Amino acid sequence: MRVVIAEDLALLRDGLIRLLSAYGFRVVAAVDNGTDLRAALLAHRPEVAVVDVRLPPTFTDEGLRAAIAARAEVPGLPVLVLSQHVEQLYARELLSDRRGGVGYLLKDRVSTVGEFVDAVRRVAAGGTAMDPEVVSQLLARNAGAPTRALTPREREVLGLMAEGRSNAAIAGRLFVTEKAIGKHINNIFAKLDLPPSEDDNRRVLAVLAYLNA
């Protein structure tokens, strides 16, 4: 799988290259600034990009802007954004085109290698990977309203779904059958008055859009 990496700290950039190469990704470009990133994304059209938010030359949100700009030109270009801190504002901006193929994770998550690689693959496949911290903030904000009608288990499922996990992954994590998870999800969608959908990705996006409103 072809991947573009953007990270300005050489130590972390090399680490990411090594890590992703070890898991069968082919790093076609590794850049260290926003200008090069945009050029690389448009030239290589990678299957997924792993991008640091803060990059030279401005050391602000250069990476995020470059990613969003590239997605405007290549709709649905899969991008996983990494940062030292997560902001709901940025999550919202990344999700705003409602196309999926988006990830937004804390850099810490890279250390849980298996889950991180899984997230990269999910994003490459058009799915979503939201950091648990973003999701818990979203849930806290929606503590009132219809989400109060959910059972604790349903809230748990809602949280994992908002992170972008598939039914199978949620089932594995909660030690229940996929069928049981399907039932929970149907209940959640009914209680939140969301249109049911068979497609995992579309369901995730619907949940995130609901929580972000």
Next chain:
Amino acid sequence: MKAWLFTRRGLIGLGRVALLGIVAVPVHLVLVALTVASFVTTLAGVGLVLAPLVQLLVRAYANLRRRLAREWCGVEIPEPYRPRPDGAWIGRPRRWMWLVRDPATWRDLLWLLGGAPVGAALGGIAVAALLYGVQGIILVPVIIDAATGWYGYGVVWPLDDAADFMLVPPQGVLITVGALYAAPWLLWALARYDFSLLGPTRSTTLALRVDRLTETRTQVVDAQAAELRRIERDLHDGAQARIVALGMSLGMAEDLVTRDPEAAQALIAEAREASGKALAELRLLVRGIHPPVLAERGLTGGLRALALTLPLPVTVEGELPGRPPAPVESAAYFAAAEALANVVKHSGATQAWVSLSYLGGALYLTVGDDGAGGAAPGPGSGLAGVERRLAAFDGSLLVDSPAGGPTVLTMELPCALSSPKISPSSATG
């Protein structure tokens, strides 16, 4: 109706300028005499008590005039007196020295002295003009002319025939109208005279400013020192300790990796967990020092990001034409954050809003909510913290929070904006 309002306004102005100009003359003279006498008698010791007493009187009168200038003419005259030093009781030489050294004391004396003729002149003109006008309307000059044979009025001297007599009342009306029109302006002129001597001079303005700066600087230095101590403690007990533990786990794992791979694996997992916790603590700390999103998105973006984390809907409006200097931006951010935290904690509001603008060299930040109101910046309250943050940059806080709400806080921070180009900061992402 309009004529009545005009007349009323003129008469009120006339009454006031007569009161402050003419009636006050004896007050001025008495106070001048008392001031001079009280300072002269200091040679005999009596003045040590007398002078402060007289100055209490003088300042009370001057303050009354300052208030009247504001209420009657809209002329704002700030008090120029230096703050009284501690323990300067009446009778102690320190009290006397404080008065003698304050140039405002001598300017008050000058004002009292000059106020008598200036006031008498302005008041005299106002009263005389009106009397002269009214005299014409009721034909007094005609009567005098008839009695003495030689008298005139206005521009007609002497009054010779019936045609001249006919000119008297219209002139009287004209002069009366003029007098009524002029009275408020004469009052204003008197207020300007008061301003010229009762207001602070440039050097007292600066002296007062220095006092204020000294005070806020002390507060800022204290607050900063406390903040640094907190950061040091947080680092020491938090991230630093966790990294030490992490190193220990890794060291033990290294030792065990060949002998007991399973135990080594458990230790490595522990180390990873410790690194995650250390990072989480560092993130929290960094947010408290300078929120990354503020560096990345500026004030509006930073506040927008903050608003999204609050449990009630908060709209953030207004883009600034550039970025304020980093310390001002940070102060504005934390002031707004504190105000919003107050909204969440105390107001019971269902929604809030923040608006930003830049006008005439100052940044304006308004935070409003539809809550219960009754917010006041008492000591120890969140609003006092907001005030302190703003004061460090010569800013100010205006609280409008009637009981029952809504509450609107307006923060003003004088600053210059840089061009929208973003300055580079540290290279961490």
